Amino acid sequence: MEVLAKNIIFVGGKGGVGKSTSAAAIAWKSAKSGNKTLLVSTDPAHNLGDIFKQSIGGKTTWVANNLSALEIDPDIETEKYIRGVKENIKGTVQSSMMEEVHRQLDTAKASPGADEAALFDKLISIILEERAHFDKLIFDTAPTGHTIRLLSLPELMGVWIDGLLQKRRKTNENYSQLLNDGDPVEDPIYDVLRERQERFSKAREVMLDGRETGFIFVLNPERLPILETQKAIKLLDKYHLHVKTVIVNKVLPDDADGQFLLQRREHEKQYVSMIEETFQKQERIYVPLFSHDVTNIEQLADFSTYYEKG
Amino acid sequence: MLEHVKKLIQFYDEVLSMPHRQEIARELRDEDDLFLLLLYSEMIGIPNPIYYYTLELYPYMIENFHDWHLRMGMDKSPLTGIRCC
Numbered sequence: 176m177e178v179l180a181k182n183i184i185f186v187g188g189k190g191g192v193g194k195s196t197s198a199a200a201i202a203w204k205s206a207k208s209g210n211k212t213l214l215v216s217t218d219p220a221h222n223l224g225d226i227f228k229q230s231i232g233g234k235t236t237w238v239a240n241n242l243s244a245l246e247i248d249p250d251i252e253t254e255k256y257i258r259g260v261k262e263n264i265k266g267t268v269q270s271s272m273m274e275e276v277h278r279q280l281d282t283a284k285a286s287p288g289a290d291e292a293a294l295f296d297k298l299i300s301i302i303l304e305e306r307a308h309f310d311k312l313i314f315d316t317a318p319t320g321h322t323i324r325l326l327s328l329p330e331l332m333g334v335w336i337d338g339l340l341q342k343r344r345k346t347n348e349n350y351s352q353l354l355n356d357g358d359p360v361e362d363p364i365y366d367v368l369r370e371r372q373e374r375f376s377k378a379r380e381v382m383l384d385g386r387e388t389g390f391i392f393v394l395n396p397e398r399l400p401i402l403e404t405q406k407a408i409k410l411l412d413k414y415h416l417h418v419k420t421v422i423v424n425k426v427l428p429d430d431a432d433g434q435f436l437l438q439r440r441e442h443e444k445q446y447v448s449m450i451e452e453t454f455q456k457q458e459r460i461y462v463p464l465f466s467h468d469v470t471n472i473e474q475l476a477d478f479s480t481y482y483e484k485g
Numbered sequence: 486m487l488e489h490v491k492k493l494i495q496f497y498d499e500v501l502s503m504p505h506r507q508e509i510a511r512e513l514r515d516e517d518d519l520f521l522l523l524l525y526s527e528m529i530g531i532p533n534p535i536y537y538y539t540l541e542l543y544p545y546m547i548e549n550f551h552d553w554h555l556r557m558g559m560d561k562s563p564l565t566g567i568r569c570c
Contacts, residue, residue: 256537256540256541257540259541260540260541260543260544263541263544264543264544264547266544267544267545267547267548268544268547268548272547276543279543280540280543283537283540286527286536286537288534288536288537289537292535292536292537292538293537328534331534332534332535332538335534335535336535339520339523339524342516342519342520343520345516346513346516346517349509349513349516350513353506353509353513354506354509354510354513363544363545364542364545364546367541367542367545368542371535371538
């Protein structure tokens with residue numbers, strides 16, 4: 176699996192196809208081969224803790240040799256952000272207004288989009304800062320829609336902030352030329368926005384760098400996951416994010432016996448050929464359906480052996 | 486004598502540019518207002534993808550906030566939290 180050589184890997188796909196298990200297996204494999212690995216879940220419905228049978232939560236937690244995991248918690252992140260803003264305000268606002276401002280900021284925590292923005296912010300700081308402490312970052316993302324949104328945010332926000340900055344720059348230039356005898360005006364608002372923009376564009380660069388970052392979609396040999404994955408890959412292509420690998424999970428194994436499974440496999444054949452047809456450009460990795468859930472490290476290790484093919 | 490003339494010319498120049506300076510200041514203030522409106526468009530129901538990140542700009546605009554929302558034609562502060570009026 177070529178994609179395993181990348182330093183940052185995003186694992187996406189429809190709900191229930193086995194994203195978390197696949198991401199955990201990839202992370203496990205990477206840690207086994209001596210890379211210091213961080214497995215990050217961005218899905219609000221976190222499963223990593225269940226797979227590793229330990230609570231993980233919003234702080235980077237040691238799971239096994241060379242392997243740490245983290246389940247991003249938007250609440251913790253918004254809390255942190257708002258606290259930072261409050262700290263900054265201390266020096267600038269009259270004490271009489273302080274309480275009002277704090278109240279305002281606390282309501283902002285619950286504003287629509289706050290969770291998403293906080294999650295995105297954490298994702299960026301992992302990509303920009305945590306990368307220094309790990310060899311590999313594996314992201315277990317939310318169901319397809321969220322993932323596409325998350326991956327397209329840098330572009331959207333970048334465009335928005337660019338527009339604001341341009342406007343602000345123009346005004347500042349006019350101020351300095353027309354009313355300030357050519358001396359530049361100090362504008363903290365511009366500086367803060369610029370810092371934001373730089374972070375977004377740096378993160379975007381890393382995500383778009385094909386040598387650095389890889390995208391994997393997980394699907395099952397069934398009609399809906401195939402169609403959804405096809406759409407998702409097309410959409411991500413538009414954002415210049417190219418999915419080069421698909422993991423086809425829960426394929427009926429050859430030794431599955433009985434009349435019922437025989438019929439089922441006949442059906443599945445159509446879907447497998449549909450997958451071969453649809454995802455010609457992607458590397459396809461087939462993982463069989465197991466007779467049991469993957470619930471411990473040994474099974475995870477077993478699961479990850481299928482990534483060695485191809 | 487030359488000094489006098491110079492002073493006179495300078496004075497004349499200032500008198501001429503006074504109204505212009507005011508006009509320019511007003512224009513630029515309008516631009517500032519529009520900028521704030523773009524930042525805080527959520528308050529009047531226009532979605533803003535970076536609303537969350539505008540919170541960190543609070544410290545720098547809070548002092549001017551009152552005058553701004555009056556100019557924008559909102560008699561009462563649109564921010565429930567900031568009751569400046």
